[in-house]
Amino acid sequence: MKLSNTELKIEVEQQRHLPLLKFISVILGTVFGILLVSIGGTTFDVMAGMFLFENFQLPIVLSLAVVTGAIGMFLVKRMKAKSVVSQKEITFGAVNFSRRVFIGALFFGTGWALTASCPGTAMVMIGEGKLTGLFVVVGIIIGTITFGFFNRNAR
């Protein structure tokens, strides 16, 4: 897919500051990891409680996170409406809902329910000493490679 001029420019910008951005990314990941544990995202009983409608901790957290995030992003876009910086706020590779995506959601939801983890929380669990996270991560890598293998002619 050909990148637009704006995206190319941002890529170049990123390249220049890459070492710093890598370090910042690790810091951000660390903070997110701490947050995930703090909300109960890595606690099996909280996860099970959410799926079984017994514990509403995570649904409330997620709903409020979306509301807060939406308000914040709205303000951010407004404040920087005209500057170049606003072009930094690219939406991630926009996905269209399709049968493939739907099947993906079925796979993901199944894995989520079976392991009580997602790709993010599984990594955090490893840091907590929860070895289950390690097995899940191995599985995620296998799944990712499998997808890559079957899609290698896609683009």
Added chain:
Amino acid sequence: MENYILAAWLGGVLMGIFVIIHFVVIGRGVGGSTGFVCAVKRTTQSKSLFFGYDLDPLKFFFSLGLPIGGLIHVLFIQDGNFAFSFDMGVYDNVLPSSDVLKGLMLVAGGAFLGIGARLAGGCTSGHALAGGALLNPVSLVIAGAFFATAIGVAQLLFYVF
């Protein structure tokens, strides 16, 4: 619930603030699954796997930070007693009691997560948190599908099997 878990309203607001910070600093949404694609590309050095894939290389470093966060939480916010465990709380009541089978199920579940995240274009963080903050309707539908499926499978797991 453990006593280190934040009140839901506070956790939610902090998460939302984090999503905004991530957008402003990195210029993209938060996400936990892309890091694995980066890892696969780096280690396999394959020219064909994920060729031309729209990839954010920084996600790899973000994913590296996640377990560090977990460790810091255990050491400094919890009681500081780091210990390896294979315990899964109430899940141990429904998963195979044999450690080998349990491990296999976890790997299989992980594979489902990996394939699903790629097919759906992201994980819960990417769609629910980042996509949600952008009020991206497709992301919210996908997140909803994640939840609905997980809830359905969990019902089967806990109540039927």
